[in-house]
Amino acid sequence: MTGFDRHPPASAYIVAVGSELLTPSRQDTNSLFLTARLNEIGIEVCGKAVVGDERETLAATLRHALEHADLVILTGGLGPTEDDVTREVVAGELGLALEEDGAAVERLRARFTARRMTMPEINRRQALVPRGATVLPNPNGTAPGLWLEAGERLVILLPGPPLELQPIFEAVVAERLRPRTRGLRVWRRELRVTGRTESQVDELAQPLYSRWTSGACPIATTILATFGQIELHLSVRAATSDEAAASLGPAVSALVEVLAPAVYSVDGRSLEQVVGDLLRERRASIAVAESCTGGLVTSRLTDVPGSSDYVERGVVTYSNRAKTDLLGVPEALIAEHGAVSEAVAVAMAAGIRQRACVEVGVGVTGIAGPTGGTADKPVGTVAIAVSRSAGHRSRRFLFVGRREQVKFQASQAALDMVRRWLLEDVSPVA
Amino acid sequence: MTGFDRHPPASAYIVAVGSELLTPSRQDTNSLFLTARLNEIGIEVCGKAVVGDERETLAATLRHALEHADLVILTGGLGPTEDDVTREVVAGELGLALEEDGAAVERLRARFTARRMTMPEINRRQALVPRGATVLPNPNGTAPGLWLEAGERLVILLPGPPLELQPIFEAVVAERLRPRTRGLRVWRRELRVTGRTESQVDELAQPLYSRWTSGACPIATTILATFGQIELHLSVRAATSDEAAASLGPAVSALVEVLAPAVYSVDGRSLEQVVGDLLRERRASIAVAESCTGGLVTSRLTDVPGSSDYVERGVVTYSNRAKTDLLGVPEALIAEHGAVSEAVAVAMAAGIRQRACVEVGVGVTGIAGPTGGTADKPVGTVAIAVSRSAGHRSRRFLFVGRREQVKFQASQAALDMVRRWLLEDVSPVA
Numbered sequence: 001m002t003g004f005d006r007h008p009p010a011s012a013y014i015v016a017v018g019s020e021l022l023t024p025s026r027q028d029t030n031s032l033f034l035t036a037r038l039n040e041i042g043i044e045v046c047g048k049a050v051v052g053d054e055r056e057t058l059a060a061t062l063r064h065a066l067e068h069a070d071l072v073i074l075t076g077g078l079g080p081t082e083d084d085v086t087r088e089v090v091a092g093e094l095g096l097a098l099e100e101d102g103a104a105v106e107r108l109r110a111r112f113t114a115r116r117m118t119m120p121e122i123n124r125r126q127a128l129v130p131r132g133a134t135v136l137p138n139p140n141g142t143a144p145g146l147w148l149e150a151g152e153r154l155v156i157l158l159p160g161p162p163l164e165l166q167p168i169f170e171a172v173v174a175e176r177l178r179p180r181t182r183g184l185r186v187w188r189r190e191l192r193v194t195g196r197t198e199s200q201v202d203e204l205a206q207p208l209y210s211r212w213t214s215g216a217c218p219i220a221t222t223i224l225a226t227f228g229q230i231e232l233h234l235s236v237r238a239a240t241s242d243e244a245a246a247s248l249g250p251a252v253s254a255l256v257e258v259l260a261p262a263v264y265s266v267d268g269r270s271l272e273q274v275v276g277d278l279l280r281e282r283r284a285s286i287a288v289a290e291s292c293t294g295g296l297v298t299s300r301l302t303d304v305p306g307s308s309d310y311v312e313r314g315v316v317t318y319s320n321r322a323k324t325d326l327l328g329v330p331e332a333l334i335a336e337h338g339a340v341s342e343a344v345a346v347a348m349a350a351g352i353r354q355r356a357c358v359e360v361g362v363g364v365t366g367i368a369g370p371t372g373g374t375a376d377k378p379v380g381t382v383a384i385a386v387s388r389s390a391g392h393r394s395r396r397f398l399f400v401g402r403r404e405q406v407k408f409q410a411s412q413a414a415l416d417m418v419r420r421w422l423l424e425d426v427s428p429v430a
Numbered sequence: 431m432t433g434f435d436r437h438p439p440a441s442a443y444i445v446a447v448g449s450e451l452l453t454p455s456r457q458d459t460n461s462l463f464l465t466a467r468l469n470e471i472g473i474e475v476c477g478k479a480v481v482g483d484e485r486e487t488l489a490a491t492l493r494h495a496l497e498h499a500d501l502v503i504l505t506g507g508l509g510p511t512e513d514d515v516t517r518e519v520v521a522g523e524l525g526l527a528l529e530e531d532g533a534a535v536e537r538l539r540a541r542f543t544a545r546r547m548t549m550p551e552i553n554r555r556q557a558l559v560p561r562g563a564t565v566l567p568n569p570n571g572t573a574p575g576l577w578l579e580a581g582e583r584l585v586i587l588l589p590g591p592p593l594e595l596q597p598i599f600e601a602v603v604a605e606r607l608r609p610r611t612r613g614l615r616v617w618r619r620e621l622r623v624t625g626r627t628e629s630q631v632d633e634l635a636q637p638l639y640s641r642w643t644s645g646a647c648p649i650a651t652t653i654l655a656t657f658g659q660i661e662l663h664l665s666v667r668a669a670t671s672d673e674a675a676a677s678l679g680p681a682v683s684a685l686v687e688v689l690a691p692a693v694y695s696v697d698g699r700s701l702e703q704v705v706g707d708l709l710r711e712r713r714a715s716i717a718v719a720e721s722c723t724g725g726l727v728t729s730r731l732t733d734v735p736g737s738s739d740y741v742e743r744g745v746v747t748y749s750n751r752a753k754t755d756l757l758g759v760p761e762a763l764i765a766e767h768g769a770v771s772e773a774v775a776v777a778m779a780a781g782i783r784q785r786a787c788v789e790v791g792v793g794v795t796g797i798a799g800p801t802g803g804t805a806d807k808p809v810g811t812v813a814i815a816v817s818r819s820a821g822h823r824s825r826r827f828l829f830v831g832r833r834e835q836v837k838f839q840a841s842q843a844a845l846d847m848v849r850r851w852l853l854e855d856v857s858p859v860a
Binding site: 022023024025026027029032033035036039044045046047048049050051052054057060061064067068188197198199200202203206220222223224225226227231233288290293294295296297298299301302303305306307308311312313314315316317318319321322325326355356368369370371372398400401402403404405407 | 448449450451452453454455457459462463465466469474475476477478479480481482483484487490491494497498509510511512513541544545546547550552553570591593652654661663718720723724725726727728729731732733735736737738741742743744745746747748749751752755756785786798799800801802833834837
């Protein structure tokens with residue numbers, strides 16, 4: 001039994017090697033795939049780094065990674081050229097000699113022969129293996145992966161191209177990692193909230209968190225805020241989905257209780273999906289009249305597959321004439337209250353509802369900016385109304401941010417007003 | 431003169447803070463933006479790391495970063511909650527006391543007051559500043575950035591949301607970094623192309639690249655393809671903008687020559703901006719009738735500030751009845767050709783143009799998927815028409831990809847058809 005067997009890895013650090021990954025247009029995406037596979041077998045990623053093809057920085061990063069994680073995965077830098085330094089740096093840091101692996105050379109040679117090519121001598125570098133390492137064959141390329149156990153630490157080297165890396169790592173998980181982990185995996189739940197600020201949500205949720213982090217099966221929590229939306233991520237390590245649910249289920253319920261009705265989703269659905277599902281359950285259809293959001297509300301609703309079942313139409317009435325022509329908003333009403341007013345939003349919502357013969361009509365009018373604001377109605381002022389056969393509701397908002405942010409927040413608020421009202425229906429409308 | 435002034439930074443290390451960035455579904459994208467801006471002023475990124483909201487690992491990563499780069503940028507972890515540890519860890523590592531900044535508290539309070547809210551006490555944390563640091567105001571959020579000079583090292587803290595981070599960093603570059611750097615900078619030009627595949631563009635551009643990479647002032651090229659759009663990035667290192675232009679200018683012209691008219695922008699403008707500028711120059715207005723794109727074309731057009739000058743209206747006619755009601759598309763035409771057909775797209779474009787009294791009408795109808803396809807009209811089939819007083823043009827496309835990808839490609843193709851036709855006008859219409 002090696003040290004590694006006694007201490008199955010709980011944390012991983014991923015190092016992506018390649019100078020091109022430090023330019024503005026390239027990004028390491030392998031770590032997302034690796035993280036998904038690692039989490040499935042209960043290994044958390046505690047850090048990631050990207051370094052260029054440069055020996056000294058890579059060595060320092062590897063030392064840093066080995067200090068902080070049980071398992072270090074290095075991707076890239078296994079090619080045949082002088083630029084490719086991963087093998088040498090890892091061997092050097094772990095104090096292992098690099099030796100040519102006969103079987104690996106033969107596999108390389110066979111790969112070239114199969115393509116009627118002679119193996120360039122330079123490719124022999126790809127068969128260099130730190131003493132004691134296991135070669136992980138690469139079915140899709142010339143650079144094999146490597147598996148090294150160094151005391152209680154484990155180091156895995158993988159080639160950079162995703163189509164080469166992925167099958168090698170799938171095999172590593174199935175044959176080497178999964179059998180040695182304790183069967184724990186990471187389970188996640190996500191709550192999505194709108195209509196509250198990050199601090200409001202945190203103030204309500206914080207007292208709950210502290211209970212969970214100290215329990216037998218501690219729950220890790222993260223709060224993530226963007227304009228118009230807050231996400232709460234909960235995760236636990238557990239052996240089975242039942243065990244995870246026993247811990248996460250009550251936690252999600254407790255959060256929903258303190259935050260409802262601001263929580264719109266506990267299952268990863270987007271707000272437009274939630275609204276769509278509510279409409280579908282009620283066999284109701286919707287039509288949207290937008291000014292400042294410029295079609296964004298309708299575009300989001302129709303991002304959902306099958307939305308043609310309940311989205312009847314949308315109109316973007318940017319000009320006052322369009323508001324009158326397409327929605328029947330009286331010119332006098334616009335003159336009296338201004339185009340950005342709750343009165344006009346209500347007339348827009350009612351107008352589209354009646355003309356489209358739908359259950360739910362939505363009207364949005366506002367000032368997205370950066371120009372067009374006044375002292376009374378600054379940039380970010382948005383009036384939103386929802387009209388149903390039972391009547392209408394309207395509200396005036398003041399959003400901050402740039403044009404796209406105001407547009408997004410307004411679309412979020414409009415969808416949320418529809419959601420909240422539909423939820424109040426005692427029983428779905430037949 | 432501080433140490434920093436004597437040694438302008440040549441290398442940067444970027445640390446993204448946030449446990450959500452270590453999950454399989456989130457990625458740090460701020461570093462790409464930061465890298466582009468840093469390269470422009472001659473600073474290379476020598477490494478990047480992602481760490482969770484965890485004090486000890488962040489402290490170790492910061493120490494590692496400070497050892498390897500002149501400039502360390504930390505993004506995220508500046509929120510008001512207990513989770514947000516960046517401020518404290520940086521102050522701790524640099525041995526600086528954290529003090530509340532009166533002006534920052536006032537700015538925060540004013541921000542809440544402007545929204546007619548009371549500042550929660552918890553937000554005071556966002557006004558804590560390591561002694562000697564400069565506060566970088568955040569126009570789009572509550573977390574200000576921070577600028578710290580520590581001997582010859584420079585540390586910058588920025589909030590995580592891209593729309594907050596970007597304006598702060600633009601100001602940092604313009605006011606603080608650029609004046610202190612010297613020597614060579616990286617200069618970039620970007621061509622945006624639509625209506626061609628990556629291999630088509632590459633085949634045409636490749637013969638040109640090889641000439642440039644071997645010259646005295648070699649041009650680095652990158653091709654970046656997403657659905658419906660290809661970007662060509664060219665960069666050179668040069669001391670002055672004249673020197674860079676002498677090299678990049680002819681290269682851009684040569685590429686435009688072989689790729690035109692598929693190149694829609696050589697100055698970073700989006701396709702909706704380009705179309706908007708063409709409309710404005712011609713004093714023409716536009717109205718859009720959309721089916722499968724569900725409002726996306728109109729939403730993109732209205733993302734451009736000032737677009738209310740030329741966007742008259744949009745309609746999203748998801749149902750056949752809406753097509754007839756709002757656009758006057760004859761029911762018989764839909765029955766004969768089907769709702770997804772060039773004939774219906776033309777009727778939609780002409781219908782909206784006449785009803786809105788505008789110069790340009792656009793009609794888009796198609797099958798975004800994942801269901802609704804037939805053998806004759808598979809998922810991804812989209813008919814697009816543009817109608818002007820001089821007549822109409824229409825085309826049928828077959829896009830691949832998922833629902834949102836089909837929607838985006840269709841919106842791209844519709845805007846591009848408008849662009850190409852407007853470009854043909856001999857002189858702007860008065």
